[in-house]
Amino acid sequence: MIYLDHNATTPMDPEVLEAMRPHFLAGGNAESRHAAGRRARRAWEDARESVARILGADPSEVIFTSGGTEANNLAIFGLARAELGPGHVVSSPIEHPAVAEPVAHLQADGFDVDRPEVDAEGLADARRMAECFGGRTRLATLMLANNETGAIQPVQELAGLAIPRGIPVHTDAVQAVGRIPVHFHALGVSSLAASAHKFHGPVGVGLLLVKRGVRLRSWLLGGGQQQGRRPGTVAVPLAVGLAKALELWHAQAAARSARWASLRDRLESTLISALGPGRVVRNGPGDDARRLPQTLNLGFVGLDGDALLMKLDLAGIAASLGSACSSGASRPSPTLLAMRVPEDRLRSSVRFSLGAATTDADIDEAAARIIESIRTD
Incomplete structure (x- = not known):
């Protein structure tokens, strides 16, 4: 099996396991x-x-959680409901379900929600989002990097427009942390979510960073741990594992990023060269600086994505159609829909995502198997 689905989850690094064991x-x-x-x-x-x-x-700004979903929920409900009664939220239409569903829940509870369009490359417009701000705006949310296309979003710009107006900004950085440098204070956001299993740490632990002085209403009761914001006995082994995984990435961040980008581009260029630019189209930013180094989303024009994914699985390649948290349904990707991707590649797009152990040989063999799977379709 050639594993190219690291945006769904990554295998745990053995050094992480050893750090946790005691x-x-x-x-x-x-x-x-x-x-x-x-x-x-x-x-x-x-x-x-x-x-x-x-x-x-x-x-003091670090809160350990059970993962990215809990961290996102804690931030969204905690910030939006810091004041009593419904208000207004500005979000993007490309958010992961861990953000999109809590925002939809607020909307069902009487909050007004604006979701300004993204462009054809899947990039949000911070100024367009800011144009939606009003006196009742309680929260703005924008992911740092998209889980399907790898598009890196203008979170710092949005924070610069929102925070001076007293509007907190939350960013889902689950796909960014452990892939690109992330500096909480430099981003200027109120809160940030991450999850260990996206960067070769253990499943079941994540974190929420909350800027000092930000009002966050806790919706969990049962103790005073972690400033009362996330009560309950802290999972020391999991916190140790998260930290170790992050340390391992940090120690070789530049080398990993350069290698990932090289392998990602190698896979893309090989497939386009073999199958033709009219049949293989990248979904996402054209500017490499605006996308994650280890994420590649390709539309195989005219093919059925579900059928192709099954053929790839039989060929020993693990990939995905998009978010692994979308209930396994074969609905079109909300991200690609928001990008207004043409119908001929909307349902034929596959995400390939690399990890720390992905090799040149993996990419070359994966490309050969993908080409064979498509040519025999």
Whole structure:
């Protein structure tokens, strides 16, 4: 199997597992005052400090969660409902379901929601979003990088337009953290979500960064842990694993990025050369600086995406049609619909996403299998 679906989840790095192992075996509640509790507390604090250093935040701004979905929900409901009664939210039409569905829930509860269009490359317009701001606006949301096309969004620009007006900005950075440099304070946002299993960490742990002084209404009750914003016994082994995975990426970030971009472009150019530019079309930004280095979304014009995905699976290639969190339905991608992708490639687009262990040989063999699968269709 050639695994090219790392935007769905990544295999855990063995070094991460080894870093976590002692904390699974030792026990100790980080809130307890005995020696075991103090050891657990120190490990958890070390993890928090490491994450904060790499992501340009203060340790007090780090909240560990069960993953990106919880982090996004905590931010969206916590920020939008910091004041009582319905208000107004500005979002984008290309958000992951972990953001889109909470925003839709707010809308069903009486909030007004604006979702300004993105362009044909899947890029939001920060100024167009800001034009929707009003006196009742409680929140603006814009993902940092799109999970399907890899398009990097103008989050910093949006924050610069919203924050001076007292409007908090949340960014879903689940696909960005561990792939490109992310600096929380430089972005200027109010909150940021990430998830360990997207950068070779464990499943079941993520984080939410919340800027100091930002009002966030907690909707979980049951203890005072993590400033009461995410109460409950902290999962020390998982926090350690997240931090270790982020450290491993950070230590080789530039090399990984350059290698990913080279392999991504190699796969794209090989497929276009073999099948023709009229049959293989990239979905997403034309400017490499505006897209993730390890994400490639291609439309295979005239083919059925579901059928192609099954053929690729039989050929030993793991890829996807888009978000792995869209219930497995064969509906057209909301992101590609928002980009107004033509019908002849709307349902034929496949996402390939690379990981730390992807090799030149993987890409060459994957290209050969994809070409064979299409030519025999």
